[in-house]
Amino acid sequence: MPDRQQDGSPPPDAGVAEGLSLIARAEQDGERTFRMLGREWKLLSGVFSPVLSYGTVFYSRAVPFPAGGRFLEIGCGAGVTAVQAALAGCEDVLAVDINPRAVANARLNAARHGATAVRTRVADVFAGLRGEGVFDGVFWNIPYVSLAADYVHTSPLSRAVFDIEHQGSRAYLSGVRDFLAHGGSAHVGLGNIGDLRALENIAAEYGWAVRLVATGAAEPDLHVEHRLYRLVDHDAHP
Ligand SMILES: C[S@@+](CC[C@H](N)C(=O)[O-])C[C@H]1O[C@@H](n2cnc3c(N)ncnc32)[C@H](O)[C@@H]1O
Numbered sequence: 001m002p003d004r005q006q007d008g009s010p011p012p013d014a015g016v017a018e019g020l021s022l023i024a025r026a027e028q029d030g031e032r033t034f035r036m037l038g039r040e041w042k043l044l045s046g047v048f049s050p051v052l053s054y055g056t057v058f059y060s061r062a063v064p065f066p067a068g069g070r071f072l073e074i075g076c077g078a079g080v081t082a083v084q085a086a087l088a089g090c091e092d093v094l095a096v097d098i099n100p101r102a103v104a105n106a107r108l109n110a111a112r113h114g115a116t117a118v119r120t121r122v123a124d125v126f127a128g129l130r131g132e133g134v135f136d137g138v139f140w141n142i143p144y145v146s147l148a149a150d151y152v153h154t155s156p157l158s159r160a161v162f163d164i165e166h167q168g169s170r171a172y173l174s175g176v177r178d179f180l181a182h183g184g185s186a187h188v189g190l191g192n193i194g195d196l197r198a199l200e201n202i203a204a205e206y207g208w209a210v211r212l213v214a215t216g217a218a219e220p221d222l223h224v225e226h227r228l229y230r231l232v233d234h235d236a237h238p
Helices: 014-029 055-062 080-087 100-112 156-161 167-179 196-205
Strands: 032-036 039-043 070-074 092-097 118-122 135-141 145-147 162-164 180-191 208-216 226-233
Touching: 014 145, 014 156, 039 100, 055 080, 055 135, 055 180, 055 208, 055 226, 070 080, 080 092, 080 100, 080 118, 080 135, 092 100, 100 118, 135 167, 156 162, 162 167, 167 180, 167 196, 180 196, 196 208, 196 226
Parallel strands: 070 092, 070 135, 092 118, 135 180, 145 162
Antiparallel strands: 032 039, 180 226, 208 226
């Protein structure tokens, strides 16, 4: 990992190096089981590996799950956070991902842990979800690293770490309001290797400010700080 910049943040290309390394290690790993948060989980090949990033554990602990309410997770990957939400008492958990293998993986893990509240769907962010109504909590651990428009995704794993031209974050920030129940909360996870300035600017376009609510760093990627942001109405931001 290259040295840090004066303000403590990693240099701009550190995210690309981190993303490529994550993809390569996940491809080598393939299908496996792993222990996390006191449970054993299945990981299918081609799905974002919670084993290679502390982010999954961090967000599964830090996101405020609406017990008794409805929770929507975009980009569920292997389904750890969605299952934890169900086991924490959410009445209905909709776990969606653009990667059909991730959706199958989340379904497997929900069945494995008796998380009957978890439903799964293949979706590109919110596309096609209008009929699902509104949720008390919405969350996405988004692909951290922004790349320019000329980058072409080479695999589903690439989609899990790279966000081309901020398309994913824009779709989330522009659409999330329509899926929030009155009094509900929307969160987004982004690491310090991501482009916070871009996230803030896009959020502002859709009337949001991003408020940092928790940070965490631990092995296996201690050099990355994972950050949970809550979306608040721009006018309500101090
Ligand atoms: C950083 S991974 C997080 C996975 C999982 N939530 C976790 O924490 O282990 C991002 C996830 O978003 C999914 N994703 C990427 N682009 C998407 C899109 N446009 N719509 C829905 N899901 C997307 C990826 O397939 C990947 O599973």
